[in-house]
Amino acid sequence: MSEPPADAETFLAVTDSVAALQPGLSALEAGILAALHLDLARDSRSFARVFGLEHALVLRAVETLAGDAGLLALQDRNPRTQRTRYAASAAGDAVLAHLHR
Template structure:
């Protein structure tokens, strides 16, 4: 998927759930695209500080859009997956 298509999906997710930040929507979009579901890899892929990704994941977890599945206590690398509600935000209307 191209960068433009990724950003389009991010914008669509934000449109569907207006309270989400672009970073939170980007995490959901990346999950939809099958990108690695860990905070450190995502942070590196989008050139964002790891701490910001961790904060975004905490918000997504609190909103019930992702489930945190593991954390390395030393590096804080966090693994996650989309919840059913999170997946629904990435699906085309009616799909």
């Protein structure tokens, strides 16, 4: 049986937990990891749509998480739309393993 989708309160709590575990992350970056953990979004365009954000802002945060922070692994990018699919890297998995649903 699959878990029900997370509500706003759960999302914010998980975002806060990620931010506490990784204090150098912005709220948006922590939110991307929280959404990944809660299975709310696994690509930049979906995250932007679900949370009503500009796709360019989400792409910038995804790039930071994949590059400098090393918490995401980029899996695919659509050359036309720039939709970027991602998953947690080994370092990201280690952070997310500290969270409880």
